[in-house]
Every structure is written in structure tokens, then in C-alpha cells.
Amino acid sequence: MVKSSSKTPDTTAPSMAVDIGGIRMRNPVMVASGTFGYGPEYADLVDLNALGALVVKGIRIAPWDGNPTPRMVEVPGGLVNAIGLQGPGVDGFIADYLPFLRGYEVPVIVNIWGRSLDEYREVAQRLDGVPGIAGIELNISCPNVKEGGLAFGTQPDMARSVIAAVRRATRLPLIPKLSPNVSDIRVFAAIAEAEGADAISLINSYPAMVIDVRTRRPVLANRVGGLSGPAIHPIAVKLVWEAARAVKIPVVGMGGITGPQEALEFLIAGARAVAVGTANFTDPTTALRVRDGIRDYLAEQGMHDIGELIGSLAT
Amino acid sequence: MVKSSSKTPDTTAPSMAVDIGGIRMRNPVMVASGTFGYGPEYADLVDLNALGALVVKGIRIAPWDGNPTPRMVEVPGGLVNAIGLQGPGVDGFIADYLPFLRGYEVPVIVNIWGRSLDEYREVAQRLDGVPGIAGIELNISCPNVKEGGLAFGTQPDMARSVIAAVRRATRLPLIPKLSPNVSDIRVFAAIAEAEGADAISLINSYPAMVIDVRTRRPVLANRVGGLSGPAIHPIAVKLVWEAARAVKIPVVGMGGITGPQEALEFLIAGARAVAVGTANFTDPTTALRVRDGIRDYLAEQGMHDIGELIGSLAT
Amino acid sequence: MKVETCNISRHETFQGPYRRLILDASGIGCAGVPGQFVHLRIPRLDGAVLRRPFSLYRAGKDGIEVLYKPVGRGTDAMLSMVQGDSLSLIGPLGNGFPVCGKKRTPVLVAGGYGVAPLSFLALTSARPGIIFIGGARADDVLCVDDFKSRGWDVRVTTEDGSLGAKGRVTVAIDAWLQSPESRGDREWYACGPDGLLKAVGERAAANGWNAWLSLDKHMGCGVGACLACVQRVRNADGTEGWVRVCRDGPVFEARSIVW
Amino acid sequence: MKVETCNISRHETFQGPYRRLILDASGIGCAGVPGQFVHLRIPRLDGAVLRRPFSLYRAGKDGIEVLYKPVGRGTDAMLSMVQGDSLSLIGPLGNGFPVCGKKRTPVLVAGGYGVAPLSFLALTSARPGIIFIGGARADDVLCVDDFKSRGWDVRVTTEDGSLGAKGRVTVAIDAWLQSPESRGDREWYACGPDGLLKAVGERAAANGWNAWLSLDKHMGCGVGACLACVQRVRNADGTEGWVRVCRDGPVFEARSIVW
Numbered sequence A, B: 001m002v003k004s005s006s007k008t009p010d011t012t013a014p015s016m017a018v019d020i021g022g023i024r025m026r027n028p029v030m031v032a033s034g035t036f037g038y039g040p041e042y043a044d045l046v047d048l049n050a051l052g053a054l055v056v057k058g059i060r061i062a063p064w065d066g067n068p069t070p071r072m073v074e075v076p077g078g079l080v081n082a083i084g085l086q087g088p089g090v091d092g093f094i095a096d097y098l099p100f101l102r103g104y105e106v107p108v109i110v111n112i113w114g115r116s117l118d119e120y121r122e123v124a125q126r127l128d129g130v131p132g133i134a135g136i137e138l139n140i141s142c143p144n145v146k147e148g149g150l151a152f153g154t155q156p157d158m159a160r161s162v163i164a165a166v167r168r169a170t171r172l173p174l175i176p177k178l179s180p181n182v183s184d185i186r187v188f189a190a191i192a193e194a195e196g197a198d199a200i201s202l203i204n205s206y207p208a209m210v211i212d213v214r215t216r217r218p219v220l221a222n223r224v225g226g227l228s229g230p231a232i233h234p235i236a237v238k239l240v241w242e243a244a245r246a247v248k249i250p251v252v253g254m255g256g257i258t259g260p261q262e263a264l265e266f267l268i269a270g271a272r273a274v275a276v277g278t279a280n281f282t283d284p285t286t287a288l289r290v291r292d293g294i295r296d297y298l299a300e301q302g303m304h305d306i307g308e309l310i311g312s313l314a315t
Numbered sequence C, D: 001m002k003v004e005t006c007n008i009s010r011h012e013t014f015q016g017p018y019r020r021l022i023l024d025a026s027g028i029g030c031a032g033v034p035g036q037f038v039h040l041r042i043p044r045l046d047g048a049v050l051r052r053p054f055s056l057y058r059a060g061k062d063g064i065e066v067l068y069k070p071v072g073r074g075t076d077a078m079l080s081m082v083q084g085d086s087l088s089l090i091g092p093l094g095n096g097f098p099v100c101g102k103k104r105t106p107v108l109v110a111g112g113y114g115v116a117p118l119s120f121l122a123l124t125s126a127r128p129g130i131i132f133i134g135g136a137r138a139d140d141v142l143c144v145d146d147f148k149s150r151g152w153d154v155r156v157t158t159e160d161g162s163l164g165a166k167g168r169v170t171v172a173i174d175a176w177l178q179s180p181e182s183r184g185d186r187e188w189y190a191c192g193p194d195g196l197l198k199a200v201g202e203r204a205a206a207n208g209w210n211a212w213l214s215l216d217k218h219m220g221c222g223v224g225a226c227l228a229c230v231q232r233v234r235n236a237d238g239t240e241g242w243v244r245v246c247r248d249g250p251v252f253e254a255r256s257i258v259w
């Protein structure tokens, strides 16, 4: 006891902090874009500061109406949504939501999209230097808008140009969100890394369709939508595992997390952080349960730092 | 009552017969390759003649050992398998199983695969003219073998060459089975049609992975496997819908059928027949339930022929 | 708004296919007002990722009550819930009905389970008014006594004529609107299928009255985050846009709705 | 082999965590012999696509019985099944144990639930023999009386010493093998974890005895169609290959197994 003022370190609590391309998070559990609004919606139910990071709903350069309704349908083990990226636009976001979010310490990651290369670039530029934004998640994988969206995420050349353009437009940490709808995810992971992305995230929801056999019509007004939830989890684990081995930049894993178990799979497969999406609807406290469960797992396994777990898959 | 011997036609029973690229089936409900063995396995439980068609487990030119165990793991809404195409080889199949199958009237479709173009061609050649075989399903989409398999199904050039080669090697109805693991299924459907395929079938199981968080190892010995079952159904419907609009040849839809409902979705989306896979394990009588359910639906809707249902999606 | 784990105090047949579910959710109960709803996680509905929304039929310090009818996978599974089962609620959600203007008489219109929030509203209403209840069959006409015992004028219609007047609820409304008794300053409140809401809104608007419609949209999150439940509305400036039924509603003034 | 929908006649605690399930599946009951199993579809296990295999503990014209222990999602869900519940079985599946050679004495070795098929075997055995039952704790040592009442010599071991000798079942087997009483012509039957089966096989082979091992492999179809449950074996001609535990087994002679 040399220095009486020193705190006794809690040797049993493993360190959960991670760094995702320059974004420092207290723990690796984020909430996924489009499933947590812009923050205020869940603020009564969840301590936002307890999240690793908060990724807001996708925004573009101007307000966007999204798709007609119905926009969501439940299926066994998940849901199919075709919201179509309704949002207030980047200025609306900055004016209406960012002040609220600045009241919290949680890193805020803005999910952005555009209908053209220019739009992508503009929205990134507009966010650059705005206080209260920790990073940009670049959505090149939304199955629910006709323009841009998925096309950017499934064609290597288009992915390359949009990532390069946005990279030049911002100094913020940049996280392209890859589409699962490709034959070889490693190609797109490598493109992101080569173009200067700070991290990658995956997977977005998976293109899908539900038909009402009574009316013989698609249930969703947009006809097709994106499948998310437990149903896609084993697909996501495989893609995260492949992507994590293909690049050195951090990987954020998501798809079907409902509790610590699925999050641990992603981390073991090589993800440095994870995001909870659909499960927020089922149980808004999922991210907190996941965080606590990971901590307990580390303690049980005698691990002192989350880093020991990440990518620890024995094959 | 002019002819007293004439049977009174049952005007209420809708016609269920379909023609899949020259294979005439009494009803549109097949059983999917790999989930029904070679026929004898389920013969005690299911009247094989009540099936629209029976697709046997994938075979290649010579016997094949498949993957080490564990080969299968259940996940929410499905299972992930990595059998790895274990089989007796084409001669073993002809000697050991075909005589049994010849005792039935059900059309037998042989699912074939190879590790090279030559192997594919050889096995097709070997089957050509063998009595008791109604058609060939060309598996270019198996996620569970390192050689060939998936690569043939996700690269347009390779898909084209293998379909063309097999087409030249056989006069049997040829049904390439497409991989879901592509960005645009229409490309592969069109290739199949252009190369002279008589029909296409989709989807195969979806590449996936399950990790045991206790041991931090993949559960399957092969590490990755294919996800099948209800979890993939909304994905399959979307792909079948797209494929059916891209080609004129018949489409066989599968993925996650557990009862009439999911089968009807495929038919409405444009499939001319459907196949029951994983659900055979849950309930061996699924195909019969599906057949009866489709018939009841047609009757309820006042349809006289399954043709009125096929592709009837209103969008 | 909170997440509350509660127990089922009672679960019983209410009338015909309708069930009454009494939950000891006192936190939500104390805060809830008529027109608000809870988002209920159905126990043992494996593979389900979504909760189901139900209007408050009653709310107070002892907890809450909802009335529901089995109409699908989720509500069917609810039938097997038993006293003592634990379940998770999010609530109270949405905005309640606005209070009826001082000099106005409330006119209520309900279809099916839509009577539940209106019965709760009547309980807290400063004075009784008139309620039109419509249903397919007598079984679908709920809570008549709730209103009668508080002095409300109850007008029942059923499509098959098994109770009250035969026909749709609009038949009764239109007859009433023709009659002199309908004169005066009214404030309308309605909950039921879209067709009913639209019809009520048109009639109210024609007379320059407010009509507060409680909308029923398929919901994801229930809190305003997912944008699944949106309804097209006309803004004050004449432009059109979306509102979230779960957070901005479920109650909207009829003239703002773009059907 | 058939698919049979049956009802639960009784479902009760057997011992410690083990449960006994009595099913009125008379079709399967009449056909079933020791060593065979049923593939059971667990009711209300939504999202599950696979059945679960269980050995016949008893089978007869009234139906069948199985003993099981909750060890995972499926068997946990089985705990909530109640008398009268209906469920679907496929069975009887696999091949039973071969009959013990005329001049040989049966030696049985069981671990955990593995005692269930062996108890059924003992019931039909021409003459009693010796049975080694091993378990982690006293709770895991089942059916001792089944054997004792039929004149079998029962040797119990538990890893924690709470019942019988302390240690693994091999400790008791090895002690017995050292003793003169083990001499004679024996036929071995074992069911339990792989380690136990392997140990039994080695000891039997060393003495030139047959050992019939009932294997436990994760199963898909249960009928031989999916090739999930395969076990590596040595063929008569020295080559190696797969057999299907569900259809070609679950009982195999120890010397054929490639561990």
C-alpha cells in the first residue's frame, strides 16, 4: 500500500472496452441501425450510456418518405421489413436529434445512404466536423430502396467507388456495412479495407418476400423486404467469420442476436463488436443483457480482456 | 346416361398434374434431394407413389465418403448440415437402389454432382438411357464440398460450362439446381435456360456456421454447412419469384416448406412444382399433407387446375 | 413508458370469443390513460420476434386489463396463458384520447375490440354521451353495461341483426344524424376497423366536429423507432407526411388522416 | 417402422433428474425389441425441425416407456408435457441387441440413461448375468431393482462414491476381470457414453468376446435417409466406411468400430 489513494483494482471484472476504427466503446455491444430510431425513442427504457455505441436509422442528404405500408411482417424466427429508409434527412437529423444525443456519452454512429455517388458524398461531407458524431456507417446494402442501396453493395466496382468517394469526403471513422447478398463476402471486405475504411459491419437484412396466400398478394407494399432476426444468425456467423479473416480492420457482427450466446459466436468468429437489431423490438433491454452475459462469460472463462475472446475460434 | 360404363367425373377434384420439363407428375409435390435418401428409407412411412417425384441424394461418378461428423446441428427454425454428399456413386446407385425404385411409378430424379466438368459429364452420360430414371437434377450449389459444388453455382461462366456439358451428355430432362448464394438469381436462371435446361430448381441450403461457445469450436466438423428449414423460406420465395419471371422453363421451388402454406407461396410466386426437404425429418408425411392442402386450397378457391394457381401473384 | 414484468392475475372469457386479461402491472397501471396501449410479449410464442399491441381497457394502481379476441398466431397462443404466468409489457404507449371540450357531448363509435378503450374513456368522462357499438354478431357487441350503468345512451347494431338494429354501425349513426337529437356541439371518438373510422371521420367533418380516431396498424417496436406503423397524414401546411401510430398516435384527428 | 400418434399415459419422476414417459403407442409397442428406439417429436418445441431419439425402456401391447434426462433445449421442453398430451413417434427404429449366445453369460455395462435399453434386454434375457452400472452420482444409477429382482448380479460404481464403489465403471469391470469369477464364455452389451463403450470394447476384444455397443449419435431423420448419424467402421475386408447408427445400428459389435 504505497499510494493510499490508489483504487483497489477490481481484478475480477474483465475489461470490455473495444476500439472500432478509432471509436472507443465501453463495451462491444451496439444497437443496429433502423432498430433503435435516433435515440429518444428508447431512452425511457434503456440507459443509452450503457450501450457500446448507438447507430441511428439510415439518413440521406434530404428527407425521405420511404415505402408505403404494410412495411413489416413477422415470419418464423424473424421479420421481413421494407421501411424503405424513411428519414428526416441529414439536416433534420442534426437539428432535431443530435442535440438530444449530445446529452449522452454514448458514441453516436450515423448510418448514411444515397441514391447516387454524389448523394453519398454530400451527406458524408455534411456530417464531417459536426460535434457529437463518432463515426459513419455507410449503408451500401439496404434491400428496400430501388435506387442505390443494394446495387452499391453487390457489385465490386460500385462498392469500391462509393467507399472511396465517402472516404475522401470525411475524416470521421468510416464503417461500410456490407451486403450479405454476395457470393464471396471477402471480396467486399477487402475492397473496404483497401479504400481506407476503418472498420466494416455486417450483415444487413437478407432480401426476402412473404406472400399472403389468401389474397395472393405480397404482404409488403414494397413486395420484397429484408429478413432479419434469429433466422439469419447462422448465415451471419459464417460471413463474419470469413470477413474477419480477410481483413485487418475491425469487424462489427450482427444478425439475429437475441442474447449473449449469439453475440459470443460473433466475437469468437472474429467480430470486435456486435450490434443488436430486431431483438430490440422483442426486448428493449437485449443489448444490456448481452453486455452482462459477455462479461459473465469472460469471467467464467478466466479471461481478463475481451481481446482474448475476439477471434478465438479454434478450427 | 348414354354410356352406362362411363365413370361420373368428380367435378370437384381439381387437377393437380404438372409437367416439369417433360417429367409428368401426378401432383406438384416432390421430396428434395438429400432429405429422403434413395427411397427405401421412408418407404415404410410414405406411399412413394403419392409423391409428385422423388429426388434422390446427390451422387457422383464414384462412391464418396462425405465429411467427418458432426454433420448436422439444429438451429432456431432450421438446421445446418454438412453431410458432404456421401454416396454410393452412380454404379452403386444403379445396382443397389434403382431396382427397388423401379417397383414404383413415382418419377425418380437423380441429383448429380462432380468435382470437375468431366465428372459431371460422366455421371450424366452413365445415367442416360438407364431405365427408371425420369430426369437429372444438376447440383451446382452444394455448400458442403470443397471441390466443385458451390463454385459451379456462383460463377456465371462455370455455371454455363457445366450446364452445357451435362446437356450434351444426356437426353434426360435436365434440372440445374441453383445456388441461393448469388447477388442476382436471374442471371443463373437465364444461363440455365439458354444452355438448354428443361427446368430449374431452387434453393439449395444457405452457407452458414454454428459455433459452440463453450468449446469455442465450430459445431460441425466441416466448420461450415448449409442452412435449411423454415428460416430460409422468405429468402427462397423471393428468389423463386425472381427466377420464375426471368425464364420460361418451369421452376421447382423449395426451402422451408413445412405445410401447404409455404408450398402455396412458391406456387403463387411462379413455381410449377415444389419440394419438401428438412420437414421430412420433422414429419415424414409432410409431402402428403402439402399435396392434400394444395388440393383443398384449389377447391376452396374454385380453381379446377393447379395451372390457375401457378404464378398467380397479383403485384 | 417502462418495461414491466408482471403476472397474470386473471384470464377469463369475457364474451363469446373475447377474453379479458388482468395483469398486476401497477407501474403501467398508474400511468395509463384511455387511448393508450401496452405492447405485450406473448409467453411461449417461440420464434416470434414481435410483441402485440393491446389497448388499455382498464388501468389503475392494481394493474391493467385488456380485452382481446384470438385472430391469429399470437392471440391464439395467448389463449393458453394462465393465472400466475409472468409476462413482459411495455407501456403505457402512445397518447390517450384528448379530453372532450367543456361544452361538448362525447359521441363514441366502436367496432369489435375497439369498444375497450372507449369504455375506459367513458369511465373517466366528465359526463355521459352517446355510444354506437357495431359488430358482426351479438357476440361482438361488448361492454354495453359498462356504458349503460354510467348513463350513456347505447345504440347497438349488428350486421346479422342478432342484437340491436340490423346493419352496419353507420346505419345507426346516419339515422341519428338525421334526427333532431343529434344537434348540438359534439366531439367524436372512434375505435374500430379502418372503414368505420373513415366513415366516422367523414360524418364528423361534414358537421365541423372533431373526431378522434384510434388507429390500428401493424406494429414493430411500439415506441417510435422502427417506422413500421406509419400513417399518411396531411400537415397543417397542406403537405403530406407520415406519422407513427405508436408514438404520435394511436389517436389522430380525422381531418388529418389521408386514407 | 411406422409413424404413430399417441397419448401420454403417464409422465413422472423416475429418479433424481430422470423422468419416465409412458406412451400408449401400441403399434410400436408390439413391434419393439430391446435396443431399438423411437424418434419422438416434442410437442410445443416451436422452431425445432428435428425429433429426438430415445431407447425403448419397455415395449408391449399397451405401448412403450422411455426414460430420459433433461440435458438441453428439447429434453427440457419435454418436462412440460403432461398426461393426455398427444405426440408423434416414429418407431421402432434400428436393430435390437442380438440374442446372447446359448452357452454364454451376458455381461451388461451401462452409463446414465444407457441402463434403459439394457433393463429391457434383461427382461427378455434367457438367463441372468452381471451388470455394471456407472454414474456420476447415486442419482444416475437407475433400475438397480429391475435387475436384482430378476436375479442379476449388479455392480454399482459412482464417480463421487455416493453409491457402490467409487470411481468409473471401468474400475469395477477391471477388478472383476482380474478375479476368477470372470472366467467363462461371455457376451457383452453396453450402452452409455462413447468413452465407456470404447473401454468395454477394448476389454471384450482382449478376451475374444463379442461386445454389442449401442451408440449415441446426433440424429436427423432417424430412418437412414440423411446420413447425419454415421459412424466410422472397419469392414470385413479391412476397408473403412460409414454405417448409419439409426438404421444399421444403433448396436454394433465393438471390433468393427473405428473410434
Ligand SMILES: Cc1cc2nc3c(=O)[nH]c(=O)nc-3n(C[C@H](O)[C@H](O)[C@H](O)COP(=O)(O)OP(=O)(O)OC[C@H]3O[C@@H](n4cnc5c(N)ncnc54)[C@H](O)[C@@H]3O)c2cc1C
Residues within 6 Å of the ligand: A073, A074, C037, C050, C051, C052, C053, C054, C055, C056, C066, C067, C068, C069, C070, C071, C072, C073, C074, C075, C076, C113, C116, C215, C216, C217, C218, C219, C250
Ligand atoms: C394500438 C392498438 C391497439 C390494439 N388493441 C387491441 C385490443 O385491445 N384488443 C384486441 O383484441 N386487439 C387489439 N389490437 C389488435 C391486435 O394487436 C392484433 O389483433 C394482434 O396483434 C394480432 O396478432 P396475431 O399474432 O394473433 O395475428 P397475426 O395476424 O397472426 O399477426 C401477425 C402480425 O400481424 C400483426 N397484426 C395482425 N393483425 C393486426 C391488427 N389488427 N393490428 C395490429 N397488428 C396486427 C401482429 O402484431 C403480428 O405482427 C390493437 C392494435 C393496435 C395497433
Ligand SMILES: Cc1cc2nc3c(=O)[nH]c(=O)nc-3n(C[C@H](O)[C@H](O)[C@H](O)COP(=O)(O)OP(=O)(O)OC[C@H]3O[C@@H](n4cnc5c(N)ncnc54)[C@H](O)[C@@H]3O)c2cc1C
Residues within 6 Å of the ligand: B073, B074, D037, D050, D051, D052, D053, D054, D055, D056, D066, D067, D068, D069, D070, D071, D072, D073, D074, D075, D076, D113, D116, D215, D216, D217, D218, D219, D250
Ligand atoms: C439411439 C439413441 C437412443 C437414445 N436414448 C436415450 C434415452 O433412452 N434416454 C435419454 O435420456 N436420452 C437418450 N438419447 C439421447 C437423447 O436423444 C438426447 O439427450 C437428446 O436428443 C438431447 O436433446 P436436447 O434437445 O435436450 O439437447 P440439445 O443438446 O439441446 O440438442 C440439440 C441437438 O443435438 C442432438 N443431441 C444432443 N445430445 C444428443 C445425444 N446425446 N445423442 C443424440 N443426439 C443428441 C439433439 O437431438 C438435437 O438435434 C438417445 C440417443 C440416441 C442416438
Ligand SMILES: Cc1cc2nc3c(=O)[nH]c(=O)nc-3n(C[C@H](O)[C@H](O)[C@H](O)COP(=O)(O)O)c2cc1C
Residues within 6 Å of the ligand: A032, A033, A034, A035, A057, A058, A059, A081, A083, A085, A111, A139, A142, A177, A203, A204, A205, A228, A229, A230, A232, A254, A255, A256, A257, A275, A276, A277, A278, A279, C220, C226
Ligand atoms: C426495421 C428495420 C429497419 C432497418 N433499417 C436499417 C437502416 O436504416 N440502415 C441499415 O444499415 N440497416 C437497417 N436495418 C438492418 C439492421 O441494422 C441489421 O443489419 C439487420 O436487421 C440484422 O440484424 P438483426 O437480425 O439483429 O435485426 C434495419 C433492420 C430492421 C429490422
Ligand SMILES: Cc1cc2nc3c(=O)[nH]c(=O)nc-3n(C[C@H](O)[C@H](O)[C@H](O)COP(=O)(O)O)c2cc1C
Residues within 6 Å of the ligand: B032, B033, B034, B035, B057, B058, B059, B081, B083, B085, B111, B139, B142, B177, B203, B204, B205, B227, B228, B229, B230, B232, B254, B255, B256, B257, B275, B276, B277, B278, B279, D220, D226
Ligand atoms: C441433410 C440434407 C442433405 C442434403 N443433401 C443434398 C444433396 O445431396 N443434393 C442437393 O442438391 N441438395 C441437398 N440438400 C438440400 C435440399 O435438397 C434442399 O434444397 C434444401 O434443404 C432446402 O429445402 P428445405 O428447407 O425444405 O430443407 C440437402 C439438405 C439437407 C437438409
Ligand code: FES
Residues within 6 Å of the ligand: C218, C219, C220, C221, C222, C223, C224, C225, C226, C227, C228, C229, C230, C244, C245, C246, C247
Ligand atoms: S411500431 Fe415501430 S415506429 Fe411504430
Ligand code: FES
Residues within 6 Å of the ligand: D218, D219, D220, D221, D222, D223, D224, D225, D226, D227, D228, D229, D230, D244, D245, D246, D247
Ligand atoms: S439420422 Fe438420418 S441417417 Fe441416421
